[in-house]
Amino acid sequence: MLRTTTISLLAVVLIAVLAQPVAATHPAASPTPVKTQSPRLMVALVFGQSNAANFGESPRVARLGVYNLYRGYFYRARDPLRGANGEGGSVWTRLGDKLIAEKLFDRVIFVPAAVGATEIAQWAPDGALHPLILKAIEDAQRRRLKITHLLWHQGESDAVLYTSKTDYKQRFLAMLASIRAHGVDAPVFVAVATRCGQYPVNNEIAAAQRELVDPSLGIYPGPNTDLLDESYRYDTCHFSNEGLDAHASLWVQRLKAYEDLMNPAVTPTP
Numbered sequence: 001m002l003r004t005t006t007i008s009l010l011a012v013v014l015i016a017v018l019a020q021p022v023a024a025t026h027p028a029a030s031p032t033p034v035k036t037q038s039p040r041l042m043v044a045l046v047f048g049q050s051n052a053a054n055f056g057e058s059p060r061v062a063r064l065g066v067y068n069l070y071r072g073y074f075y076r077a078r079d080p081l082r083g084a085n086g087e088g089g090s091v092w093t094r095l096g097d098k099l100i101a102e103k104l105f106d107r108v109i110f111v112p113a114a115v116g117a118t119e120i121a122q123w124a125p126d127g128a129l130h131p132l133i134l135k136a137i138e139d140a141q142r143r144r145l146k147i148t149h150l151l152w153h154q155g156e157s158d159a160v161l162y163t164s165k166t167d168y169k170q171r172f173l174a175m176l177a178s179i180r181a182h183g184v185d186a187p188v189f190v191a192v193a194t195r196c197g198q199y200p201v202n203n204e205i206a207a208a209q210r211e212l213v214d215p216s217l218g219i220y221p222g223p224n225t226d227l228l229d230e231s232y233r234y235d236t237c238h239f240s241n242e243g244l245d246a247h248a249s250l251w252v253q254r255l256k257a258y259e260d261l262m263n264p265a266v267t268p269t270p
Contacts, residue, residue, distance in 0.1 A: 040106035042099065043069075043145045045136055045184070046084075046092050047123070048154030050116030051193060051225065051247070054079055054086030055238040066096030067109045072139055074109070083112035083136060091153075091239070094248035102252060104259060109145065111136045119157040124171040125178045133175070137182050150179065150188035151251070152222065155209060156237070159194035159202030168208040176219070189254055191222035196237040201226050220258055223250030 046052055059079035068075045070082035077096055079089045096108040113132040115122075122129045140147050158168055176188060192209045194202040206226060213221050225247055230236045232243030239247055 042105040042108045042149060043111065043140060043147050044092075044108065044149040044151050045111045045113065045133070045140070045147050045186075046151045046153075047113040047133060047136070048152055048191075048193070049114065049118045049157060050086065050238060051091070051156070052151075052153040053084035053112070053114035053116050054081060054088050054090050055116055056089030056091065056244045057234045057238070057240045059087075059089045060093045060244075062093040062096045063100065065100050065107045066093065067107070069109050069111045069139055069143065069145070072142060074143075077108075077110060081110060081112045083132075084114035085116055088238070089241070089244055091244050091247045091251070094244050095251050098248050098252045099255070102256065104252075104256060111140050111147070114153075117157055118154070119161055120154065120163065120168055120171045120175075123154070124174050130175065130178065133179065134182060137179065137184055141183065147184050147186045149255070150184070150186050151191075152188060153191040153193050153225070155191075155193040155202075155205050156196035156199075159196065159205045160199050162202075163205065165204045165208040165211070168205055169212055172208075172212055173217075176217070185218065187218045187220050187258065189220050189222035189251075189258070192224040192226055195226045195229070198236070220254070222254050223247065225250065 056079070061079070062077035064076070066077040068077045068081050068083070075082060077093050079093055080087050081090050081092060084090065092110045092112070096110065099105050099108055113129075113136040115129055115132070118129060121127050123133065124130060137147065155168075172190070179188075190209050190212050192206050194205045210221070213219050228239070228243055228246055232240055232246055234240040234243075
């Protein structure tokens, strides 16, 4: 893990890199690969640190129907996803395939905003990375897409920095309030994520992530990836191919539980 000062410097550099426009003639890009909205379309802002970015063991290309929105253009979801740093694989290409296979959605669009080795303070409204979240939201809105899900996976850096439970919760809620103020009312799913490398699981950060869950605020539990030990991580922190698949399956479980809660099965009247 990098020290906070180093992280902040890297964040500034990364924002400058991600701010570069995508050429309109990019052969992999398409302005309109999907209809603007349908009941079976998931548009997910996926954000956080390295395990929400492209630091998995191996890159992967998702099946048709899974897309990556970046700077106003749609791309077939192909690791490394645009909008997040890292050169490896991501959980999201796996998740998109699983969601379609489970028939939860017909099409999935991921809008990434994820940077490795970052703490919650950097994502809060006064943090250096908060503009990445707002830019991702604006990208979707310009394409007339309504964000349907917010998938948050972050906490490993705060576990190392011993951020207090109170500070973590306050910064997350401030970040979410800003997202809401920008017209996004989608449910947010908060993963329990503190395990990384030689550092033990941080129970205080994990408790903060669990305590944030509040359906009245549209906050729901994400997966507990602390349950995926070193055997699922190729470098004891970032997920191996097996770990990426397990991570994606945990997201499917949480998202399916939410869909079942929102759309309970109707028992036929005898």
